[in-house]
Amino acid sequence: MGDVVFRASGAVVAAACLLLAVPAQAMADDGEDQVFTFKDPRITESSGLAVSPTHDGVYYTHNDSSAAPTFYAVDGKGRTKATFRVRGAQARDWEAMAATKDPATGRGVLWFADIGDNLDGAWPDVSVYRVMEPQTLKDATLPATRYRFRYADGGRNAEGIMVNPRTGRLYVVSKEFSGSVYAAPKKLRTDKTNILRKVASAPLMATDAAYAPDGSSYVIRTYFSATLYRPSGETIAKVSMPELKQAESIAYTADGKALLTGTEGSRSPVYRVPLPAGATPTPSTSAKTSIPATPAAADTGQARAAEGGFTAKNILIWLAAAATALGTITFIARRTR
Structure with a gap:
């Protein structure tokens, strides 16, 4: 019972952070702009967001847990252009997606992450599905390549x-109080479980992450704000986010000059937030300027993430959430004596 209470309290703390984080998001950039709202009544828990790498003005999203392995292509006004089902995929808890371009063929590639684990280790492994972006935007069922993953340091919840x-x-x-960035192997295998290894630290309760289209930076979203990093893991800047019901998703615009962020809920909005001046580092011609895929990076990443991941306000929110969790644990303990 003690273990159950401990795990339950983790969810309570996360919920408390969610409720208390809303005021922290109110100080958004003056340049924020609502791009659209999702019009499709089936999109009720938009959890992942990506910009199409080959179709101009097209965005992709998918619902959170308890949903079918389905994603949607929408236009710049939030209207659904096509609905796609991923063949043979499971959707235990789809929490994030990414979009890239295959350098060999120029075709778009979509990645869907079934990585949510609210019990921090309930699943023996998690999965990411690789789907070739459809060339025609009309309803279809698409094949996928499934990659299974396991964390080298034990199971955990993740949303980015x-x-x-x-x-x-x-x-x-x-997504933890002391979160981490984990690198997958350079070459992914379908015939075995791939090991994810910690390479850097992440801010408090990360809800999504994305790489810039040119690879010059990446961003990690939290309930509080977003933090930009150089590929080495060095903090660039912290970016205020618009006030949202539940901060869930983040992506770069196609030109890499702004961020897109969304939330859950029916007819949920997507906002565009410009990057602060000088936030995007000068692109390097070297492909080696990326997060080191070795555990040694975790030591330096810890300090870098801490530099841009916490503020006095965040710490106060964290303390308030902890106090709420403690009270809840005490209540549960008394009820289960």
Whole structure:
């Protein structure tokens, strides 16, 4: 029972962070702009967001847990252009997606992450599905390649994935009080479980992540804000986000000059937030300027993430959430004596 209470309290703390984080998002950039709202009544828990790498003005999204393995292509006004089902895929808890371009063929590639685990280790492994972007935007069922993953340091909850467009390496970002960036192997295998290894730290309760289209930076979204990083893991800047019901998704615009962020709920909005001046580093011609895919990077990443991941306000919110969780644990303990 103690273990059950402990795990339940983790969900309570996360919920408390969600409720308390809303005021922290109110100080958004003056340049924020609502791009559209999802018009489709089937899109009720938009959890992943990506810009099409080959279709101009097209965006992709999918619902959260308890949904079919389905994703939607929408236009710049939030209207659904096509609905796609992923053949043979499971949807235990789809939490994120990414979009890249195959350097060999120029075709778009979509990645869907079934990585949510609210019990922090309930699943023996998690999965990411690779789907070739449809060339025609009309309803269809698409084949997928499934890659299974296991964390080298034990199971955990995660809500963010990103793919470096320069190297093709996939990263998973965990959603924890002390989150981490995990690197997948350079070459993914379908015949065995791929091991995810910690390479850097992530901010408090990360809900999504994305790489810039040119690979010059990446962003990690939290309930509080978003933080930009150089591919090395060095913090660039912190970006205020618009006030949202539940901050869930983030992506770069096609030109890499702004961020797109969304939330869950029926007819949920998607906002565009310009990057702060000088936030995007000068692109490098070297593909090696990426998060080091070795555990040694975790030590330096810890300090870098801490630099841009916490503020006094975040710490106060964290303390308030912890107090709420403690009270809940005490209540549950008394009820289960």
